[in-house]
Amino acid sequence: MTLFLETVNLTKIFSAGIIRRRQTVAVENLTMSIDEDSPTILAIAGESGSGKTTLARLLLGVIAPTSGQVIYRGQSVEELSRKQRREYLREIQPIFQDPFESFNPFYKVDHVLTTPVAKFGLADSKAEADRLIEQALDMVGLQPSETLGRFPHQLSGGQRQRVMVARAMLLRSRLIVADEPVSMVDASLRATILEGIRLMKRDLGISVLYITHDLTTAYQIADNILIMYKGSVVEAGSVEQVIRNPKHPYTQLLVSSIPQPDPEIAWGADGEIAGDPEALDVAATGCKFVDRCPLAFDRCHSDHPPLYREHLSRAAACYLYADSPVLDQDTLNEVFVLDGAPEPEGDPAR
Amino acid sequence: MSSAAVLTVNDLRVYYDTDAGTVKAVDGVSFDLQPGERLGLVGESGSGKSTLALALMRLHKPPARIAGGEVLLEGTGDVLKLEDGDLRQMRLDQMALIPQGAMNSLNPVMRIRDQLADGIRTHMPNLSRDELRNRIQFQLKRVELPNDVGGKFPHELSGGMKQRVAIAIGTSLSPSVIIADEPTSALDVVVQRQVMETLRSVQKEIGSAVLIVGHDMGLMAQFADHMGVMYAGKLVELAPVKDLFANPQHPYTKLLIESVPTIRAKRSLVGIPGSPPTLINVPPGCPFHPRCPSVFEPCDRDVPETISHDGRLVACHLYEHETA
Numbered sequence: 001m002t003l004f005l006e007t008v009n010l011t012k013i014f015s016a017g018i019i020r021r022r023q024t025v026a027v028e029n030l031t032m033s034i035d036e037d038s039p040t041i042l043a044i045a046g047e048s049g050s051g052k053t054t055l056a057r058l059l060l061g062v063i064a065p066t067s068g069q070v071i072y073r074g075q076s077v078e079e080l081s082r083k084q085r086r087e088y089l090r091e092i093q094p095i096f097q098d099p100f101e102s103f104n105p106f107y108k109v110d111h112v113l114t115t116p117v118a119k120f121g122l123a124d125s126k127a128e129a130d131r132l133i134e135q136a137l138d139m140v141g142l143q144p145s146e147t148l149g150r151f152p153h154q155l156s157g158g159q160r161q162r163v164m165v166a167r168a169m170l171l172r173s174r175l176i177v178a179d180e181p182v183s184m185v186d187a188s189l190r191a192t193i194l195e196g197i198r199l200m201k202r203d204l205g206i207s208v209l210y211i212t213h214d215l216t217t218a219y220q221i222a223d224n225i226l227i228m229y230k231g232s233v234v235e236a237g238s239v240e241q242v243i244r245n246p247k248h249p250y251t252q253l254l255v256s257s258i259p260q261p262d263p264e265i266a267w268g269a270d271g272e273i274a275g276d277p278e279a280l281d282v283a284a285t286g287c288k289f290v291d292r293c294p295l296a297f298d299r300c301h302s303d304h305p306p307l308y309r310e311h312l313s314r315a316a317a318c319y320l321y322a323d324s325p326v327l328d329q330d331t332l333n334e335v336f337v338l339d340g341a342p343e344p345e346g347d348p349a350r
Numbered sequence: 351m352s353s354a355a356v357l358t359v360n361d362l363r364v365y366y367d368t369d370a371g372t373v374k375a376v377d378g379v380s381f382d383l384q385p386g387e388r389l390g391l392v393g394e395s396g397s398g399k400s401t402l403a404l405a406l407m408r409l410h411k412p413p414a415r416i417a418g419g420e421v422l423l424e425g426t427g428d429v430l431k432l433e434d435g436d437l438r439q440m441r442l443d444q445m446a447l448i449p450q451g452a453m454n455s456l457n458p459v460m461r462i463r464d465q466l467a468d469g470i471r472t473h474m475p476n477l478s479r480d481e482l483r484n485r486i487q488f489q490l491k492r493v494e495l496p497n498d499v500g501g502k503f504p505h506e507l508s509g510g511m512k513q514r515v516a517i518a519i520g521t522s523l524s525p526s527v528i529i530a531d532e533p534t535s536a537l538d539v540v541v542q543r544q545v546m547e548t549l550r551s552v553q554k555e556i557g558s559a560v561l562i563v564g565h566d567m568g569l570m571a572q573f574a575d576h577m578g579v580m581y582a583g584k585l586v587e588l589a590p591v592k593d594l595f596a597n598p599q600h601p602y603t604k605l606l607i608e609s610v611p612t613i614r615a616k617r618s619l620v621g622i623p624g625s626p627p628t629l630i631n632v633p634p635g636c637p638f639h640p641r642c643p644s645v646f647e648p649c650d651r652d653v654p655e656t657i658s659h660d661g662r663l664v665a666c667h668l669y670e671h672e673t674a
Contacts, residue, residue, distance in 0.1 A: 047538035156625055186394040186565060191609045192621035213538060216568075220611040220619060243613050257539040259546075259568035261610045263592045267572040268543050277540040278508035 004174060004207070005059065005092070006033040008330075009068035012054050026054035028231040029068070031329035034175060038338050039205040041198070043222035043239065045212055047254075049280070051231040052211045056179045059209065060094050090120050093168035095161065097180040102164055103152035109163055110148050113137075116171055136170040137163075139204075140196055158189040165196060169204065176200070179211045194221050215258060219243045224336040227251050230288045233329075236307065237314030238337040247316040250289045287318070295320060313337050355382035355424070356526050356559050357406075357445075362419035364398070364405045371630040375401040375414065377583035380656065381663070383527065383559045388550075390574030390591065391563045392606070394626050398583040400450070403531045403563045407445055408437060424526065442469050446520040448530040448549075455516060456504040462515055463500035466490075470522050489518040492555070493548050510541040517549055524556040532564045546573055567610045571595060579603045582627050582637035589662030599664045601644045636667065644668060 010030040016022050028051075034042065046052045057063045058070055061077055070077040072088045080088055096102055103112060113133045116122070123129035134144040140162040152160060161181060168176050178197065182190040198221050200206045212218050218225055219239050227235040227242065227250070235248040246252045256268050275292030282288045286301045293300065299319050307329065308321035315327045315335050327335065364376035375398040383389055393399045404410045406421055408429060421429040426440055441447075449455040457465055466486045471477065477485070487497055493514040504512055513533060520528055533549065534542040550573065553560050564570060570577055571591060578588040579602065587600040598604045605622045624641035627633055633640050639649040648667050656665040 047540070158625075187567065187606065187609050189394075189621055189625075191611070191619035194611075195619045195621070198619075215539075216611045216613050219613045220616060253540060255613070257543040258613065259539075259543070259566065259572040260614075261567040261571050261595070261607070261612060262614075263571045263595055268547075273540060273544055277538065277544070278510050 003033050003071070004036040004073065006071040007031060007059070007068065008071060010055075010058060010065050010070065011067045012051075012058060012063065013066045025051075025231045027051040027058065027065075029329070030055065030231075030233065032226070032233075032332050033330075034207055034209070035333075036174065039201045039207045040224065040336070040338070041201055041208045041210055041222045042336070043210045043212060043218035043225040044228060045215055045218050045225055045254075046228035047213055047277075049230065050228040052213075052228055053179055054231075055228075056094070056177050056209070056211050059177055060092060061088065086120065090116075090171050091174045093171060093173040093176050095164045095168070095176060095178040095181045097183055103160065105152055108149055108151055109155060109160075112163065112167055113148075113170060116167060120171065122170070132170060133166075136166040139169055140166045141192075142166065156189075157185050158193055161185065161193055162196065165193075165200065168206070169200070173206060175207045175209065177209045177211070180213070181210075182217060183212070183214065190217070197221055215243055215254060223338075227254070230282050232288060233307065233317065233332075234289065235314065235316045236332055237311065237335045240337075241311055241314035247310060247314065247321065248289075248318045249293045249295050249320075251316075253292075307332070309335060311335075354384060356385045357383040357424070357561075358420070358422040359383075359406070360420040360422070362402070362405065362421060363417040364401050364410060364414055365417040366413045367415065368413060368630070373629045374583050374632065375629055376405060377632075378419075379580075379583075379585045380419075381578060381585060381588055383561060385526065385559055386554075386557050387576060388553070388560045388562065388574045390570035390577045391561060391580060392565060392567060392570055392577065393580030394565065396626055396629065397580040398629070399563045399580050400531055402580070403447075403529050403561065406529060406561070407441055407447055408432075409447065439473070442520075442525065443473050443523045444525050445527040445529065446523070446525040448516050448520040448528060448533050450531040450533070451536055456512060458504050460503070461500065462490075462502055462504070462507075465515070466500070466519055466522060469519055473523055485522070489522050492521070492552055493518045508541075509537055510545055513537065513545050514548060517545070517552060521552050521556060521558070524558070526558055528553060528558045528560045530560060530562045533562065534569070535564065535566075542569070549573075567607065579606065582632050583629055584637060584665060585656070585663070586638065586666070587662065587664045589664075593660075593662060597660075599659065599662065599669065600638075600666050601642045601668075602638050605643075636665075 007030050010027055012027045014024045014026055044052050044055060058065055117129045123132055137144045137147055142159060142162055182193050194217055197208055201208060210218060210222055222239050225239050225242050226233050229250050235242055235251045243255060246255050259267055274294045286303060287305050290296045290300045305317045305319050307315040307317045307327040308324040309315045309327040310321040310324040313335050360380050362376055362379045366373040366375055379402060391399050401410060401414060405416060416430055423429050423444060426444055432440060463486050466489055467482055470482060470485060486500055490497055490499055495511060495514050534545050537545060562574060574591050577591045577594045578585050581602050587603045595607060598607055609621055611619060622641060627637055635650040635652055636654050639645050654665045654667045656663050657669060659669045
């Protein structure tokens with residue numbers, strides 16, 4: 001198994017203020033990996049302030065980590081040679097939240113497609129470049145004749161978003177980091193874009209990191225999920241386990257707060273909201289969720305819980321499950337299910 | 351329909367005059383709002399739902415103009431015919447708006463208590479300082495904000511707190527109608543749930559009717575008791591929320607509900623084929639007919655009438671033969 005992209009103890013701390021330095025830990029000690037051989041859709045979910053967008057920016061090399069490393073094909077991203085760095089930038093492509101901001105309004109949409117072809121030398125002639133671009137547009141269901149030659153404002157939000165997907169295909173990327181790709185589009189179109197992302201994995205073998213606050217769409221398209229809270233992973237595993245049957249009190253709160261599109265299901269029937277969900281400060285010691293946790297006990301205030309593997313395809317960072325074996329972060333992938341593989345049943349082997 | 355309605359909208363039309371032509375953002379919408387009712391209005395972007403919400407209070411801005419219809423508010427008459435002075439008296443006192451993205455609608459250089467006092471004082475100029483202070487304290491408490499929030503500026507508050515302030519302002523004079531335009535669209539789910547619970551409890555306490563506009567079907571299902579669906583400036587279906595979800599009648603409503611993902615079952619995601627029409631060039635007949643799977647002979651020719659069918663309003667040729 002080739003590890004395509006890894007993070008090792010990745011940490012990003014933002015500091016602000018000149019006299020009183022205020023530090024915000026956006027991502028703390030995150031170790032995870034994406035392998036090359038089995039394309040997967042991994043969702044990274046959390047609310048604002050969970051560190052999910054910071055993680056995306058770290059993986060894309062837009063910002064540098066405070067400590068720890070992002071490792072691309074076995075080599076730290078900070079130590080890549082020029083040539084390797086080009087490959088890294090080609091193989092990992094972003095799709096951002098607002099498809100309008102990815103475009104320069106003064107250029108035709110062709111620009112975002114022709115530039116990478118030229119920069120990465122994908123085609124020998126103009127004719128071949130055109131053919132590649134048309135092929136990529138076809139794959140995302142856009143008519144080349146109705147797309148090329150237009151300005152970004154002449155396309156709908158969904159079309160702009162699909163042009164960005166076409167760009168990733170054109171570059172033969174291996175991994176797409178999609179940061180809230182559908183939070184600005186309408187329900188009817190959202191389904192179309194998400195289905196496109198799913199097909200991208202199935203038909204082209206491209207892996208996707210789907211970064212979102214929306215557990216519903218994560219459940220629909222992802223194989224596995226990491227739930228983040230204030231920069232740390234609180235629960236990880238298959239979406240079936242984590243979203244259908246959440247174990248960490250924070251995940252439970254998130255899932256029960258989703259307004260279900262069915263008036264017969266009461267909202268938040270599973271429990272009250274304790275603590276202030278918008279508090280910026282976290283407890284200095286112990287579990288970060290302790291101030292809001294209805295089930296907290298003594299140990300939660302003093303120690304930071306590791307991930308406990310309480311199911312074959314799920315681990316939760318919570319002392320409620322301290323009877324289960326501890327899962328090291330570098331073996332986090334063990335709880336992930338492979339696409340198409342049957343969901344394993346029962347307790348973890350021990 | 352019913353005479354007990356607190357708000358009756360009849361054939362409301364709001365048009366935008368642009369260089370490219372007239373945009374019919376709201377094109378002949380009629381509905382009633384009963385006292386204490388929570389009516390959710392959904393639609394895709396560009397369906398005219400926000401324009402409708404603003405026009406009910408005549409808060410629409412040029413180039414939007416009211417091209418016809420009535421907005422009958424109980425005890426006031428036709429809002430569209432009010433003189434400026436009466437219109438200002440009506441706003442906040444009888445009909446109040448909780449705007450979209452309340453975080454940006456508060457004045458950044460004014461303390462929260464002064465922003466609350468502003469509206470109350472305009473409508474009750476004879477209130478003593480003590481009475482005003484008590485009222486503000488009461489308002490903050492009702493939306494579950496600590497009293498010291500009154501002395502703060504908007505930038506010192508979190509998103510959820512700012513939205514609560516907007517609810518406190520909107521309900522400060524116990525209006526009979528509250529209009530909420532995507533009140534929680536920028537909030538995290540847990541905060542969204544808290545804010546909506548607060549809005550519901552305040553609304554119940556003062557007995558106002560709420561018209562809530564949005565695109566989140568889940569939020570509507572949980573908050574509203576009736577729901578209307580807008581498409582291309584028209585109200586295509588209006589029904590009790592449980593009936594609408596259990597048994598949608600209009601083909602657009604059906605597809606809209608099917609396109610909403612849930613965490614209850616994994617399924618392939620189906621969008622609605624095609625895209626919504628530009629409102630300058632609305633297709634003839636039923637505006638949904640180019641995308642409709644049940645399209646038949648009259649659809650591209652005749653605009654369907656809104657008819658009462660099976661306890662709801664629906665504008666679709668499929669059901670027309672049933673009215674006799």
